[in-house]
Amino acid sequence: MGMRSAIVVGGTGLVGSNLVNVLCNSEEYVSVTVIARRKLEFDHPKLTVKIRSFNELEEKDIEFAHEIFCCLGTTRKKAGSKAEFEKVDVEYPLQIASLAKKCAMHFIIISAMGANEKSKVYYNQVKGKLEKELMALELPQLSIVRPSLLVGERKEFRFGEKMGELVLKGVNPLLIGPMKKYRSIEAVQLAMAMKVIALFGKKAPVTIYDSAQLAGLKMPVKKEEPPVSREELFNWDKFKEEELDPIDDEVVFNRNKLQAMQVKNESQQ
Incomplete structure (x- = not known):
């Protein structure tokens, strides 16, 4: 598992930048390639941009x-129009997935909690359309x-998301049971969850992870075997207990049987 390679598309955004950091500093990955429209502020020996x-x-x-890992995403306001928004959030991911179909074992993409092509919310509708076409x-x-x-910490300030973040910060503890999926999630935790999915996730053709599941995904803790004491390593008493019975020379070197075989061979010549 320690010789893996990964491609991150969109490594300059909030989640993408965290994911690149997580993968580069992971012992499981030896190569991380980022495809982006601009240079990264992050650098690492494993990284190719x-x-x-x-x-x-x-x-x-x-x-x-x-x-x-596809981390592409924008907002309608930043994109400037519905057409440009759908180009970034639907067309580009589909194009990348099509190109990757023959050379990648696992495609992991960020969608949205309410993704549904029949949703009345435009953003969720677009994400639902993307999911359907990817499948x-x-x-x-x-x-x-x-x-x-x-x-x-985003590089650009988004007023609506900042206000939502402040509201959910106080509400999160109250969201329990089925409502846990509505809790806000740290970008670094999402990045770690994506790595866990890559290494230990379900092997089904298609798997969808909701926010509550993502918040709970962590790398398994390696169990350390207790050190072997010197007494156990050099337990001479144990060897004495398992000592074999002494060899009977008369059994191993059965001279009478050997002589009989020699006589038999001479008579056949």
Whole structure:
């Protein structure tokens, strides 16, 4: 498991930047490639960055990887129009998944908690459309993560999300049982959850993880075997107890039997 390679598409955003950090500092991964539209502020010996326009991605840009993590996403306001928003949140991920179908074992993508193509909320409707079309591609393995409101230090200020973050910070403890999936989730926890899904997630063709599941995913703790004491390592009394019976020379060297065999061989010549 310690010789894995990963591709992260969209490694400059809130989750993507955390994920790149997590993977590069993980003993399980030896190679992490980021495909992004601009340079990263983060650097690491395991890291390779490909600066690409997503409009011009080619098959050669997506090389073999155990996992491809798609962290692309924007807002309608930032995109400027519905068409541009859907280009980033639907067209680009589908294009990348299509290119990756033959060279990646597992495609892991960030969607949204309320993703549903029949939703009356436009954002959730778009995410639902993306999920449906990704499933239709019949990828080797597809994992869809549906986080609630993401919490973390963004490079750009989003007033609506900041206000939601402050509200949910006080409400989170009250959201229990089935309501836990509505709790906000730290971006670094989502990044860690995506790594756990890559290494230990379900092996089904398609798996969807809600926010409550994502918040609870952690790397398994390695069990350390207790050290062997010197007394146990050099337990001479045990060897004495298991000592074999002494060898009977008369049994091993049965001279009469040997002589009989020699006589038999001479008579046959």
